[in-house]
Amino acid sequence: MKNDKDLNFFKNFLDLVPEPLIIVEKNNLKIFFVNLEFQIQFGKSQSKLKDISVELIFSKSSFLISNLKRLKEKVGMFLIKEATLFKNYSYEVRCIIPDNINKYMLMIFKKIEDQRKINENSQYTIFDETFSILSHEINNPLSSIKMASQLITKSKNYDKELIDIISSETERVSKIFNSLSFVNSKIDLLKGKDENIHEIIRYSIFRLKKLDKSLKIHENFDPSLPLVNVDKNAMIQVFDNLLLNSTEALEKNSSSYIRITTKFLFGQSIKIPNLMDNFKKNFLQIVIEDNGKGIAKNDLEKVFVPFYSKKKNGTGVGLFLVKKIINYHSGEIFIESDNDCTKVYIKLPL
Numbered sequence: 001m002k003n004d005k006d007l008n009f010f011k012n013f014l015d016l017v018p019e020p021l022i023i024v025e026k027n028n029l030k031i032f033f034v035n036l037e038f039q040i041q042f043g044k045s046q047s048k049l050k051d052i053s054v055e056l057i058f059s060k061s062s063f064l065i066s067n068l069k070r071l072k073e074k075v076g077m078f079l080i081k082e083a084t085l086f087k088n089y090s091y092e093v094r095c096i097i098p099d100n101i102n103k104y105m106l107m108i109f110k111k112i113e114d115q116r117k118i119n120e121n122s123q124y125t126i127f128d129e130t131f132s133i134l135s136h137e138i139n140n141p142l143s144s145i146k147m148a149s150q151l152i153t154k155s156k157n158y159d160k161e162l163i164d165i166i167s168s169e170t171e172r173v174s175k176i177f178n179s180l181s182f183v184n185s186k187i188d189l190l191k192g193k194d195e196n197i198h199e200i201i202r203y204s205i206f207r208l209k210k211l212d213k214s215l216k217i218h219e220n221f222d223p224s225l226p227l228v229n230v231d232k233n234a235m236i237q238v239f240d241n242l243l244l245n246s247t248e249a250l251e252k253n254s255s256s257y258i259r260i261t262t263k264f265l266f267g268q269s270i271k272i273p274n275l276m277d278n279f280k281k282n283f284l285q286i287v288i289e290d291n292g293k294g295i296a297k298n299d300l301e302k303v304f305v306p307f308y309s310k311k312k313n314g315t316g317v318g319l320f321l322v323k324k325i326i327n328y329h330s331g332e333i334f335i336e337s338d339n340d341c342t343k344v345y346i347k348l349p350l
Contacts, residue, residue, distance in 0.1 A: 020041045246290035
């Protein structure tokens with residue numbers, strides 16, 4: 001593919017794409033082609049960039065480079081989040097490696113324009129790095145404490161009640177940090193499959209009803225919904241957490257209910273220059289509603305903050321993980337609540 005004919009082939013239609021993109025050789029990460037938008041945003045021409053390694057172009061973004069090196073042996077579509085590349089702008093970088101031409105990697109750069117999202121991403125970056133350090137630093141002494149408590153039980157005189165407290169509490173702390181590591185990586189390897197979202201939701205409902213058969217859960221599903229590309233296990237964790245929260249909020253009387261609604265949302269039309277037809281991005285929406293005690297207005301802004309919980313035995317980890325998983329699917333989640341009704345809205349791109 002290294003000839004002028006191939007280069008012109010790429011140039012003719014990739015220059016029409018309104019987002020910066022480059023094609024690199026996967027093995028050495030050398031640039032083969034950059035489109036016009038990339039040249040404009042990053043201020044470098046095709047002639048000056050060709051055959052130069054992206055490690056030189058983005059030398060200050062070790063996060064991006066390290067993740068690109070991880071993709072060398074892979075095939076598929078991948079999304080690298082929160083890469084700060086140019087003039088302190090944050091980008092999402094979508095990497096595509098086709099299985100029939102896996103010598104090359106296509107990289108599409110999307111600038112994160114929303115300052116609130118930038119701040120949110122920065123906040124989660126800090127949390128990720130903090131949890132990574134804490135998980136390592138805390139799990140090691142916890143293991144020592146567990147071992148010491150086990151050795152004490154071999155002696156003749158010890159307080160069994162106190163030893164049980166030590167064991168259970170160290171196990172509880174360990175579980176908290178292990179659950180955080182579930183989505184601790186900032187690279188989203190989009191290796192999910194096309195799934196029926198109703199099957200995933202019903203699986204979580206089935207598991208919940210095993211704990212409480214008296215629950216009233218109403219399904220208001222749109223049977224015409226298309227499949228959605230998601231990580232099934234991750235989405236099961238999302239619905240497990242949300243449904244359990246709804247269950248715990250209920251008063252457990254004859255009028256208590258949980259309602260789950262799904263629908264198709266038509267997205268905004270996007271006009272691509274020089275093309276006749278508009279591009280339209282659509283979404284799948286899930287709404288989980290309950291008539292429990294609700295969430296106070298002052299708490300709504302904090303529900304996704306890690307370790308923030310008003311529950312007596314809550315860890316404040318569940319909703320944080322839920323938001324992280326939805327974010328990694330390029331989706332959105334928000335909550336509305338009053339004294340009579342709480343609704344969780346999830347949007348997943350189709």
